[in-house]
Amino acid sequence: VENVRLLDRLSSRRAVVGTLYLTATHVIFVENGSETRKETWVLHSQISSIEKQATTATGCPLLIRCKNFQVIQLVIPQERDCHDVYISLIRLARPVKYEELYCFSFNPKLDKEEREQGWKLVDLKEEYNRMGVPNNYWQISDVNRDYGVCDSYPTEVYVPKSATAHIIVGSSKFRSRRRFPALSYYCKGNNASICRSSQPLSGFSARCLEDEQMLQAIRKANPGSDFIYVVDTRPKLNAMANRAAGKGYENEDNYSNIKFQFIGIENIHVMRNSLQKMLEVCELKSPSMSDFLWGLENSGWLKHIKAIMDAGIFIAKAVAEEGVSVLVHCSDGWDRTAQVCSVASLLLDPYYRTMKGFMVLIEKDWVSFGHKFNHRYGNLDGDPKEISPVIDQFIECVWQLMEQFPCAFEFNERFLIHIQHHVYSCQFGNFLCNSQKERRELKIKERTYSLWAHLWKNRADYLNPLYRPDHSQTQGPLHPQIAPCNFLYKFWSGMYNRFEKGLHPRQSVTDYLMAVKEETQQLEEELEVLQERLANLQKSQSGNNKVKSKQQDRSKQFGLYTSNNSLANTPQEYSNDLKSFPSRSPSQGDEDSALILTQDNLKSSDPDLSANSDQESGVEDLSCRSPSGGGCLPSEDSGKDSDEAVFLAG
């Protein structure tokens, strides 16, 4: 469709005209005019909702909201066309069969072996070995090898040595969805462990010998403590209400040596609404500080994030400081349980704060333990009540921790944002379906590619320059401040306003520091080489000869990095209520803030990421500038300073 206008939420002056294309996998908007055809690509699987708004004099507005928080406002001249686009998008954004998803047609041009290798990058058996199991206290059980005991669990689970198959099966019958207690994290240092399950089907008075034995077995697997914590991550009221339905929670009278604890985290419906409210705040046009803060508070979003974090902190403390094992569950043990176990693991073990370790963590506590990706993130069209930003919240918890401990994580914010993006993009097969069983049935590993391999290949983009394996922040557990700490939770505009130009610091400190680090490394390597040469020369010649050392031609090396100051930004709307304050139309300086991506650039990096994003894609330019003081080399940069419109990063 031609002559479509793309509006900018922040500035109505910044509307651009272009052509809208619909393909089998994407919606693409291509700007008219300019030599550089700026493109905006949106994957259908990213589309969360489409809203057709009332036709105005200028055309028919269509609002596309994406799961990665991109909001695209289009104005289509003809109502008929708008309607067609609307109907098509509705159908395209709600696939019915898995085969319709992008991952089955995505072709990164790798051969079969490379695809296989990609899937092998994360190996959970290796991970459990790293933790130290199986050992005297823990064993692998294959009781679920055909998914016969629990169809949402993996084929291999780790259970206490004294948990026989009989006990496991018996316990599974007493747990919601048959999700019996299984090992999530084992702490080598003191034998404490984090186990996870679903709620017991205890009702008001039911008991199950095998389930009680299971918990005893967990306790016995930790000789250092004579009790275990049982943490129910639901609000007490909800848990009690479940009793009426024949479910509920563990009664301390029935289970010997447990200390029971509620840590109230709200359910998926509350979280879905919370996110909805927060996004509404983000969509406000020129909100006041008051609108924003009240809106944010009313959504309750940060409160929920803190609740998840507090639960993780409690469990991490129990394990690291008290040396007590913890059994965690919620209702079905696949949402809040996953969040809380992975936060706790992250706090406890620095390995999970490395890039590889983080992938392993997600693979362990989310993928293998049957988090319902399809239902929660709408791979396929399904029940809207199942949709909930569960993993998004976990990812945000990680970001909040990164803000508090800037040196503790090997990866950066961009890594998190890309992972979140791909949870919804269905470009890779990792986050499809609802369980390992379903993924095997669909032969995901033979028919799709692994996200982990893709991220790993591009890991240079995802590194945190402040991370050092020998830094104090990377040794042992993290101890976030518990109280007071409300103010520590910030609104993550990098995620929820990801695509809004002009909102963020336009200069990425992370990327700059990475560039500095690389340069330093290169210089050090060259220094070594030169020193060697010098030593050799001095050996083979008499002392009188002078040795010329080569001047580094830094400018050549870093010709790729030009001053990004020209992209600092452009004035915002500071006078939106003053009609009589005419400002000139955006000058050339305004254009530079738009990310310029040509077709070629897109194909070579992340074809799925919308070109609007400033903060991630490797083609992104805003960060780099010559760390060796390029600003002081006028001959170097003067030409490039003015070259604002066509800027390509290396």
Add this chain to the structure above:
Amino acid sequence: LLRSSQPLTGPNRRRCREDEKLLGTILDEGERGFIIDTRSAQAAKQARMSGGGTEPKSSYPQWRRLHRALERGRPLQESFVRLVEACSDPSLSMDRWLGRLESSRWLSHVKAALSTACLAAQCLDREDSKVLVHGAEGTDTTLLVTALAQLILDPACRTLEGFQGLLEREWIEAGHPFHLRCARSASSHARGKQEAPLFLLFLDCVWQLSRQFPFSLEFGEQLLLTLFDNAYASAYGTFLCNNEKERSLCKVKESTHSLWAWLNQPEEKHKYLNPLYSHNPLVIWPSVEPQSIQLWQGLFLRWIRPSQHLDEAWAEIQRLVEGN
């Protein structure tokens, strides 16, 4: 960019030929200028009752007046106090924190100050127009706007030296009454009528700029914190008294040491420098969207949350940049 105090129009709409002529000479033939009045239109009008007022259109035809109400005086001090109380309230639960933060209105004041400064900067930079800024006295919100506008526009003000010069010119010499404004800060129960944290508001706005443009200011947060401290209590005479006249009468220059002299010593200076700085010749336009304006934790939570991990991060940044 010009600054003044309010014209003394008064209830009888007095005129002053000299003032009109002065403002007239600033503009060329046919040129238009902007007057940014940091009071609301209503407040400005009411000021006439007590002898003040605004420049009437008829007498100053080439000047267009824009009103941008910026908080000052007692309400601003209350805002500051409420914020500090919210930050240090241990009983505050998460679901009430943002509301308390909001009801202090401090961040709204930051937003308003930045917006107004940007407006002034826009007039100068984009409209090529001259701008006159004044409030009532010309000693508070006026200086806030002119100083911030210069930071936004002029890269020379963003160097360590340039910033000190800016402070000297736009705050100290311009006669911001430090002695009255920075008497007791937030915890004092004796809330003097003249007490108001305008200078802190300015520093907060500068911090917001440094956050949004991490490479563009030659100085870092430590400088801002030091300035804040010294405005209220100092071993140096730089922020003493209320204006140049008083300083002269008190012989400040003869009997005290200058803060700048101390700061600029090589062994001190490096503490205040921003390791990420690189000269940015362009105008820096901050975003004033609520998401872009954050609570200045380094100041307001200075004694409440441990800064160890953040300090370590800065040390790491320093280490990386210095290539060690």
